[in-house]
Amino acid sequence: MAADPEDLKHFAGLLKAGSGFVLTRETVHLVEGRLAPLARREGYGTVDALLAALRKGADARLKDAAVGAMASTETFFFRDLAVFERLRDHVLPALAQARPGGRVRAWSAGCATGQEAWSLAIAGEEAAANGAKLSLEVTGTDLSRACLEKAEAGLYTQFEVQRGLPARLLVRWFDKVDEMWRVSSRLRGDVRFRRVNLVEDFAGPQRFDLILCRNVLDGFDAETRATVLRRLAGRLADDGVLVLGAGESPRELGQTFAALPNARGVFVKLSAARKAA
Ligand SMILES: C[S@@+](CC[C@H](N)C(=O)[O-])C[C@H]1O[C@@H](n2cnc3c(N)ncnc32)[C@H](O)[C@@H]1O
Numbered sequence: 001m002a003a004d005p006e007d008l009k010h011f012a013g014l015l016k017a018g019s020g021f022v023l024t025r026e027t028v029h030l031v032e033g034r035l036a037p038l039a040r041r042e043g044y045g046t047v048d049a050l051l052a053a054l055r056k057g058a059d060a061r062l063k064d065a066a067v068g069a070m071a072s073t074e075t076f077f078f079r080d081l082a083v084f085e086r087l088r089d090h091v092l093p094a095l096a097q098a099r100p101g102g103r104v105r106a107w108s109a110g111c112a113t114g115q116e117a118w119s120l121a122i123a124g125e126e127a128a129a130n131g132a133k134l135s136l137e138v139t140g141t142d143l144s145r146a147c148l149e150k151a152e153a154g155l156y157t158q159f160e161v162q163r164g165l166p167a168r169l170l171v172r173w174f175d176k177v178d179e180m181w182r183v184s185s186r187l188r189g190d191v192r193f194r195r196v197n198l199v200e201d202f203a204g205p206q207r208f209d210l211i212l213c214r215n216v217l218d219g220f221d222a223e224t225r226a227t228v229l230r231r232l233a234g235r236l237a238d239d240g241v242l243v244l245g246a247g248e249s250p251r252e253l254g255q256t257f258a259a260l261p262n263a264r265g266v267f268v269k270l271s272a273a274r275k276a277a
Contacts, residue, residue, distance in 0.1 A: 014066070077118070092127045109141055
C-alpha cells in the first residue's frame with residue numbers, strides 16, 4: 001500500500017469520528033487488509049484509490065461501509081464461558097428477583113454477528129429452567145449493518161457453532177437447515193437487533209439492567225472510552241450490572257462501579273445512595 005499520506009490522514013479522521021477507532025502506527029497496517037474487499041466490491045481496484053475517493057467526498061453509504069469494515073468483528077458463542085455461567089447462575093436470577101415479574105432487560109452493545117446476544121438469551125432460558133422467575137429481553141446493537149443482518153438472520157455455519165457452543169445447547173436451541181444452523185424460533189422471541197453507534201449520543205429513556213460491552217472499547221482512545229462508559233452507565237439501572245471484556249475495567253468512572261469478586265470483567269453499579277452509605 002502506498003496511500004497518499006493526506007488520504008490516510010483524512011481517513012483516520014473519518015474513522016475516529018465515525019466509530020471511535022484510532023489509527024496508530026500499530027494499527028495502520030490493518031487498513032489494507034480490511035478495506036481491500038470493499039475496494040474491490042465497489043470497483044476501486046486498490047485501497048489507495050478507495051482512500052482517495054473518500055477524501056474527494058464519497059457518499060455517506062461508502063463512508064459508513066469503510067468505517068464499518070475497519071472494525072474487528074471477531075466473536076464466538078459463550079466467549080469467556082465463566083462470565084456466562086456467572087450470569088446464568090447468579091446475576092440474572094438476582095436481577096430478576098429484584099424486579100416485578102422477573103423482567104430483566106439486557107443490552108449487548110457491540111454484538112458483532114450476534115453470538116453474544118444469543119448466548120445471553122440461552123443463559124437466560126437456562127436460568128429460568130433452573131428455577132429463576134426470569135423473563136429476559138435482549139437487545140443486540142452494533143455499528144456494522146452487515147453484522148446486524150447476520151445477527152438477525154441467526155444463521156451460523158458448522159464452524160461458527162463449534163466455536164464455543166456446547167453440543168447440548170446446539171441441539172436444544174438451533175435447528176439444522178441444510179449445512180447451516182438456525183436459532184430456534186423460541187429463542188428469537190427473546191432477542192432483537194438494531195443499529196447503535198456508540199460514539200454517537202445514545203441517551204434515551206429506556207434503562208437496562210444488564211449491559212455487555214465486551215471487546216469493543218479497546219480500539220478507542222482514552223477520552224472516547226470514558227465518554228462511552230459514562231453514557232453506558234447512564235443507561236444502566238442503579239443496581240445494574242456492566243460486563244466488559246476480560247482485561248477491561250470502567251476505571252475512568254472512579255467509584256461508579258465495583259468489580260464482582262472472582263468474575264473477570266463483571267461490575268455492579270453503585271447507586272448514589274449506596275455510595276453515600
Ligand atoms: C471484536 S467485536 C466484539 C463482539 C462481542 N462483543 C464479543 O466480545 O464477542 C467488536 C464489535 O464492536 C463493534 N463496534 C466497534 N465500534 C463501534 C461503535 N462505535 N459503535 C457500535 N459498535 C461498534 C464492531 O462493529 C464489532 O462488531
